[in-house]
Structure formats: structure tokens, C-alpha cells
Amino acid sequence: MTRRRQIYEGKAKILYEGPEPGTIIQYFKDDATAFNAQKKGTINGKGVINNRISEYVFTRLSHIGIPTHFIRRLNMREQLVRQAEIIPIEVVVRNVAAGSICKRLGIEEGEQLPHTLIEYYYKDDALGDPLIAEEHIACFGWANNEEMQDISSMAIRINDFMVGMFAAINIRLVDFKLEFGRVFDGDYSRVILADEISPDGCRLWDMETNEKMDKDRFRQDLGGEEDAYNEVARRLGILQNDDSGPGEVFDLSAHRTKLRGKTK
Ligand code: UDP
Numbered sequence: 001m002t003r004r005r006q007i008y009e010g011k012a013k014i015l016y017e018g019p020e021p022g023t024i025i026q027y028f029k030d031d032a033t034a035f036n037a038q039k040k041g042t043i044n045g046k047g048v049i050n051n052r053i054s055e056y057v058f059t060r061l062s063h064i065g066i067p068t069h070f071i072r073r074l075n076m077r078e079q080l081v082r083q084a085e086i087i088p089i090e091v092v093v094r095n096v097a098a099g100s101i102c103k104r105l106g107i108e109e110g111e112q113l114p115h116t117l118i119e120y121y122y123k124d125d126a127l128g129d130p131l132i133a134e135e136h137i138a139c140f141g142w143a144n145n146e147e148m149q150d151i152s153s154m155a156i157r158i159n160d161f162m163v164g165m166f167a168a169i170n171i172r173l174v175d176f177k178l179e180f181g182r183v184f185d186g187d188y189s190r191v192i193l194a195d196e197i198s199p200d201g202c203r204l205w206d207m208e209t210n211e212k213m214d215k216d217r218f219r220q221d222l223g224g225e226e227d228a229y230n231e232v233a234r235r236l237g238i239l240q241n242d243d244s245g246p247g248e249v250f251d252l253s254a255h256r257t258k259l260r261g262k263t264k
Contacts, residue, residue: 011037012050012200024083025074026196028054034219036128043218047077049229050198052238055079057162057197064161066154068193069181084181084194087143090121090129091151093159094175098203098216104131110210118155123179143191150191151180158193166204169235171213174203199229 004016007024011033016025028047033040051073058070069081094117097107101119120137121129137143143151155178166173179195195201199214206213213232217225233239 012047013196018080018083022083023071024081026051026079026081028077028079028196032200032215032218032225034215036125039219041218043225043229045226046200046229049233049239050196050200051077051079053198053229053233053236054196056236056238057165058193060165061158061161061193061197064157066158066193067190069183081194082183082192084183084192085189086123086179086181086194087147087151087191088123089132089137089142089151089180090123091155091178091180092119092121092175093117093155093178094119095159095163096172096174096203096205098174100131116156116159118152147180147182147191154178154180154191154193162197167207170207171232171235172205172207174205176202199232204232 004025006014006016008015012029012031014027014029016027018024028051030042030044030046031040032043032046055070055073058068062068062070069084071080071082073079094101094113097111097113098109101107101117102109120132120134122132122136122142123129134148137148138145158178159173159176162176163173176197178193178197180191181194182189183192202214203216204213205211211228212220212222213228215225217223217228230239
């Protein structure tokens, strides 16, 4: 087998040169980081699950007309995607207050926001991904006005679709992060959805128990992150390791107790 050229290694993924020009292979690792990589660990099997969840979500988004970089899944941990010039902005969509907005504005976690909020963060690890305004994006030319129109309208459409998709499986979509990239066609460029959508970059709460089913389990040392990621995939119907009855309310704390042989 020929060795592939590695283009980039990030916190949760490695990018390799793809088989054809303009393509890239995304390899999903089990590595997990939080708090700007100050906390490091692994979540066993996370890469395999995130590869599948992201494939599923990107495919469904393409069915509602969102242009994405996803081409096809290659194997358990890899997917083939279109090469895009990543726009250096993390787009965060929030429906319910959690995480940094609670700290910044003194809002209680779990508070439903009056309406969906879109925030922009400048993608720069050394600066800790600072919150920015659209004016900064225009001022420094990170994206032009037309691109920002496309990004914000896609973010809202993606949110509307994903809120419904997760509600159908009893999961509240609290917030999530998106990244976009540019693809070029002669003199023209257009914006497409890039990166991944998985429990690494979303906050997902069980609608009945409010149990966290995302990377906050790792960030907050709650344990049971493998079970949580698996459960999201199972409910989406993309993993068949179903040993609980259909429709049963999932209780991670019960799983944790069982797994660790401890009582609560
Ligand atoms: N997020 C992400 N990558 C980042 C920062 C945030 O995927 O570098 C996701 C995070 O998982 C959450 C949402 O974006 O679903 C909002 O994150 P927040 O601003 O609350 O930051 P955090 O709590 O991670 O500091």
C-alpha cells in the first residue's frame, strides 16, 4: 500500500491527500480535547461513531439542498471530502443557553433563548478562538458580505433541520458549531459546509432526563462518554448495538452505575 501524504493533523482528525485532485480524506481519531486542548484524553471508538454520525447528518443536509464537502464514507474511520479553503470562523448556533454564553453573560444553563442565536468565533487556537462580531469579519476580510449571507442563512436552515431531526429521537439540540469552506470554479467561488457534525461539536440533551449526550461528558468528567455517543448513533438508527428496548428512556447515570459497578 502506498503511503498517503498527511496534510494536517488536528485535535480530533487527520487530513490526508485524497485519491483525486481536489479531494481530501478525513480520518477520525479517538482523541478528545477540551478547554483549548488543556484537557486531553481519548474516548474509545469515538472516531468510528463520529465518522458515521457526520456522514448521516451531512447526507441528510445535502437532501435539503445544503452544499457540503462530503463525498462518501470510505471505511470505519475515514471519509472522502471535497477540498475547500476553510473560512477561519467557527459559527456557533444556540437554541438553549449552555457553555461559554452562560459564563460570559451570567445566564443559567438550560434557559431557552428568546430566539436562535448565531455567534462567530475567530478560529485561532493561540488566541483561544475569541468571540467576534460580523464587523471584525468584514474589517479583516475573513469572509465577504455575500459569503456571510450564505453562511448565516445556511446556519439557520441547518439548525431548523437538525432541531427537528434530534427532537424526533427525543434529543434537544442545545447548540452546535459549524465550519464552512470555499470551493473555486474558475473565477467564482462558493461556500460549502465543511468539517464534521458530531457530538464533539454539538450539545445534545435527552429531552426527558436532560442527560448530556455529547462532549460535555468529557469536559465535565461526567463519565459514560462512549455510551452517550453510541446512544446518539443508535437513536439515529445508524448503529445496531441495541440492547435496550425501543422507546425506552435512556438513563446514562444508570449505565454508569452498571459499568463502574458503583452505586450512585
Ligand atoms: N464548540 C466546538 N469547538 C470549539 C468551541 C465550541 O465544537 O472550539 C461547540 C461546543 O461543543 C458547543 C458549541 O460549539 O456545542 C458552543 O460552545 P461554547 O461557546 O459554549 O464553548 P465551550 O463550552 O466549548 O467553551
